[in-house]
Amino acid sequence: MSSKALKVLLPALTGALLLALWYAAHFFLISEERRFLLPPPGAVWHAFIKDAPLLLHAAWNTAQGALLGFGLAVVISFGFALLLSLSPLVRASLYPFLTAVQLTPLPILAPICVIWVGAGLASVAVLTFAIAFFPLVVNTTQGLISVDRNLLELFQLYRASRWQQLFLLRVPAALPYFFTGLRIAATLAPIGAVVADMNAGSSAGDGGGLGFQAVIYSSQLKIPALFATAALTCLLGFIFNAAILTLAWLALHHWHDSYERTDH
Amino acid sequence: MPASPYIEFRDVTKRFGDGPLVLDRVSFSAAPGEFITLIGPSGCGKSTLLRLLAGLSPVTSGTIAAGGRDPAAVATDLAFVFQEPTLLPWLSVAHNIEVPLQLRGVDAATRAASRQRVLELVRLQEKAGAFPRQLSGGQKMRVSIARALALAPRMMLLDEPFGALDEMTREHLNEELLAIHAQQQWTAFFVTHSVAEAVFLSNRIFILAANPGRIHAEVTVPLPGPRTADTRLARDYHELVAHVSRLLRSVDPEAA
Structure with missing residues (x-):
């Protein structure tokens, strides 16, 4: 075979x-x-079919929050990583505070977030950003500062400008690190979005996500529906991961050994 | 000593920070088109000497002149080939070769013409679209040399470029390098640990001693050109290899 x-x-x-x-x-x-x-798998399936419109809508809301927060994290972490890569002093100044954000549990951040930006999509996106930002910024910074010394000397020898060194050397060299961070963040983002939704979600305007739905099912002791919600969350995570893995493979497979195989 | 030197080292001393002397009052000159090899025990300052020439590190005292000017002023005239191929793994062979030209703002059409010319020189036209990880060690080094040649340099600095290659590949590349040098006549400074390679390639060999690094002896290589695989069979060649080996053993008892 x-x-x-x-x-x-x-x-x-x-x-x-x-x-x-x-x-x-x-x-x-x-x-x-x-x-x-x-509940047996059949009962979970029936619960899913019964509430499918509700659950799929909730999944879409969660996906929106996750995507928005994740996208923001990608863009802002890249800018932050460029800043951190400037010098060890900048890193020493900022790392403790970045770590502090990462170490603060989402359920603690959630009420603050609700007060600041209101319950619903905005809060879910901000909290997803908070959980996805750290692995992205740490990995990308590491990539930007881990460039082969010989390559740096080569660019120095050919009198490359700071911008040329950054965009022709450091950024491409950091891509494998960036995608490692992206993969971790892509795993965390849907989880973060669901947890955020449980704590800061809102049903106003049909805005509740899977987390919000899980809270409702839990209060009603609808266990098969809870299992269906869990399965849908899992599926969302798989879709996120598969998308990022495909993106990473497209960007790296032609030159980076870790993406050489096609069985990613 | 050459009549009209292109490179002049005068009493050049190099020390890193408060560390010991790496190079101590090194003086020599090199004529345009000369092929000079630096050989000596580890830590004798061979690579440091190249880095000083390339302007990658400042001298502690003494002066270096290239074409009568500071080496920094003629930076555009020199190319460096490192011990490792130092190719950008995310770029194809063709794009790797164009990098130095791109950094200097050369337009795309001129870059493409230069790339084509040097790929033919190193006989890698069919690999233009390949990525570094698809190449053998010898091919990677040929791309590295092609990238240096794309700049049409007046001086080539080669820091033990063939050290990691097998003997057969190394000999082939030695012959290719000499053939290209014969066409283009850049001034070459070549670092190696191989006496045979030094004799085969050079017009002159500087044998360096360590602690501190200094020129212990200078050997002129009068072997006629063009040098080919047959040169390695000649009696003069073997005598010179034996002579340089003896000199090397006097500064490095561990040398073969």
């Missing part, structure tokens, strides 16, 4: 096995009166 077929077949088999284990756990491991805690 070809390795390409195996790469499709193996995850499919694993998935089927996990579904079987799930059913087995539901019917054989849990007592009848507690079975509602672990």
Whole structure:
């Protein structure tokens, strides 16, 4: 069997096995009166179909918040990384405060954010930005300052201007680091958007996202619907990651060894 | 000593910070088109000497003149080939070769013409669209040399460019380099650890001693040109290799 077929077949088999284990756990491991805690896959699917318009709309709202926050994080972190790459003194001055933002949990930041920009999309985007910004800025800065010394000397020898050195050497050399940060941020962004939505989401104007919906289902003890919400969040994360991986592959596969293989 | 020197070192001393002397009162001159090889034990200042010539590092005392001027003033006349190929991995061979020209604001049509010319010189026309990671070690180094040649330099500084290559590839590249030098007649300063390579390539060989770095001996290589693979079979060549090896052993007992 070809390795390409195996790469499709193996995850499919694993998935089927996990579904079987799930059913087995539901019917054989849990007592009848507690079975509602672990609804079987069929019940989750039915809950999804029943609430599909609501859930898909919520997923779209979450995706918007995640995309907006993630996009802002990409743009602003790049500018910040350029600033940080200027000197070790700039880095020493700013890193502790960047770390402080990263270390502050979203549920603590959320109420502040709601007060500042109001509940809903704006807050979700700002909080997603807060969680995605740090890995992006740290990785991109590292890339910008880790350029091969010989290449720097080559540019120095040919009297390259500061701008030429930055855009013809440092920025392309930092791309693999940037994409590493992007991949981490792409994993965090949907999670951040959902957590932000739980804490700062709003149903006004149908603006509630998956997090907001999860809070409602939780209060109603709709466990199958909660599972469906979790699955949809997971799917959103996969889509985000796949998009970033594809982008990284397109940008790097022709020259960077880590992206040489096509089985990303 | 050459009658009309292109490069002149006068009592050049180099020390990094408060460290020991790296080069101590080094003086020599080189005529236009001369091929000079620097050989000596590790730490004798061979690479430092090239870096001083390239203006990558300032002298501590003494003077360097290139064409009667400060080396910085003739920076556009020189090209440097590093120990590593130092290619930009995200650019194709063609674009790598154009980088120095691009940095100097040369227009696209002139860049393309220069690139074509040097790719033919190093016989890599068919690799113009390849990326560095698709090339062998020898091909990468040929691209590195092509990039230096694209500038049409008057002086080439080559810091042990073939050190990481196998013997066969190194010999081929030695012959190619000499053939290109014969056409273009730049002044060359070549660093190597290989006595055979030094004798094959050079008009003159400077044997450097370490602690502090200084010129211990100078050997003129009177082998006729064009030098080819057959040159390596000649008796004169082997005598010169033996002579330079003896001199090298006197400053570096560990040298072969």
